[in-house]
Amino acid sequence: MTTRVLVAEDEPNIVESLSFILNRSGCDVTSVTDGEAALTSIRANRPNVVILDVMLPKMNGFEVLKAVRSDASVKDIPIIILTAKGQSQDRRMAEEIGANAFVTKPFSNQHIIETVQKLTSPSGELT
């Protein structure tokens, strides 16, 4: 079954390269560029995994993550938090709110693909 990935990122070139590599690895990728749109899309389309940037307009990634985790209909969707700020405070906040993975920019394509695959594998766990 095709893995449906939502990429929420406001940097168009990152969206393009992420979409390209994920498509090539067999995922079906859709993208949004702000937090509100991300939340709407998650609720409407229930993707298999979400790659969520922190610094998004309208609602930031943490706010989206928190809203998702408090919405029973979508709360179990795996979410990868993407950030250019690797501060421990950000990581801690992401973990507390319920992120499944935390990836800091710049990341390698392979790392992203592996993280998506692990989160959508039957065990659903990162090693």
Next chain:
Amino acid sequence: MAQSAIGLKIRDRRLKLGISQTELAQRLGISASYLNLIERNKRNIAARLLNGLADHLGVDIEWLDGEAERRLVQEIQELATDPLLREFELAESSAADLVARSPEWAKAMVAMYRAYINRNETVAALSDRLNQDPYLGEAIHKMLTKITTIRSTAEILDTITDLGDQERQRFQSMLAMESTNLSGIAEGIAQFFDTADTETAAMTPLEEVDDFILDRNNHFPEIEQAAESLRREIDAFAIPVDSKMIDYLTRRFGIAVRFVTSNQMDRDRVWNNVEFDEATKVFQIEDSAPAAGYRLQIARLICRFALRKVLDEMVETSPLLRSDEARNRAQGALASYGAACLLMPYQMFLEDAERARYDIEYLARKYGASYEQICHRLVSLQRPGAEGVPFAFMRTDPAGFITKRMPLPRLPLPRYGNACPLWAVYNAFQTPGSVCRQIAEFPNGERFLFIARAQGKAQSRFNAPRHLVSVMIACDILYADRTIYADGLDLNAAGLEVPVGPSCRLCTRRACAYREQAPLVEPGKSATPYGPAHPS
């Protein structure tokens, strides 16, 4: 202006004009001996006589009256209070003599001092920028974003061999564009460092202590642990009661604790309504002192003695504390921290705080502590694995002087000068005693819940001046709903937030109606989301 300067000026001017004392006295219609007394500063000068003197000496009355000089004297007196000049022991009274004898030198000194203050403020603001600068943070964020694209694109070009011509061209073009953007951002950062002053070292003992506490994120596990043992030793109940602590002070350290009237205290040695005489080992507490205040002071004294070894080691080994005064002050601050640990034990306090959803007033009642003491303790709940809500802390007086600050990584608090006047910590002065809450949105979109309350320090008597301070804690909006202060607020609703900035000089909101100072760097000159200089 001091009378001495007027007498001296009259004499100097008269001699310069070659008029004898007798001659001038005759012209003024007064006796020579009276003029002599005036010139020797033994008599005040009536307004009519002053007019006559100005006429006959050919000078403006303002010059003679000395309004301008009076201001100059005040400025000299003010600069003499600067800690920088403390060692010179400048007498306040000598300012008038200096102005009278060498007004140009006095003006030069004031001009130099103003330039020095201005320079200091600039250095301080730039130091803040380097440490917690929103522009710099944003530029680095953008840089990492560009590098992400470059890395990802380069990997695609390098590892995917079956790329179509169009795809290859597209990714090559992206690579070129993002490389150009990255260069622009890097240039912006280089320019920032070219123009920014790099002085970041603390300049006063207070600032050294400030840095020391901030460096430890206001959490000292060594003291927390030592205070836990101490509580058992004091044989206290869940919360150490006054009598147990007083018994312990006497039993362990031979310190006598007495409640006395203010008349029985040495006013020069009283601090926060208590006085401790090291020589006689007597600790006196003013009998009308607020309980929360003296309880903390008793606990503080216990910590000073019982935790001396721990505190000494922490202070002696810190490279941030360079002066003796800073080390002494740090000892005091750490003893206060220990006192808070004794009175509000970590685990119990954390559980209570979580259960009460950080209701400061409830916690103050439960622990018999002041509002500020509770706020202070909340900020220190940062034990790894058992953290409370991360709070920033700020205390300011009505003049805007920030007397205590503990920032959060994403919430910079100015070390010098004022924060943004729209912050709740200032609004709270309008309604002393009431909690003022606010969702504050910064120019970069970060949102925080501000919780502030202005309160008067207990007045010692009816007609004593009322001293107000405003205390604020602040947390990221994501933690807001763990606090009682978010009740009734729709945290996601648009329009509830107040657009604020860090401070005028660091804020990029051009259209702000409350702007008092120009921003240090124009938005268009830095790589920020408010006015990017480089295409993204």
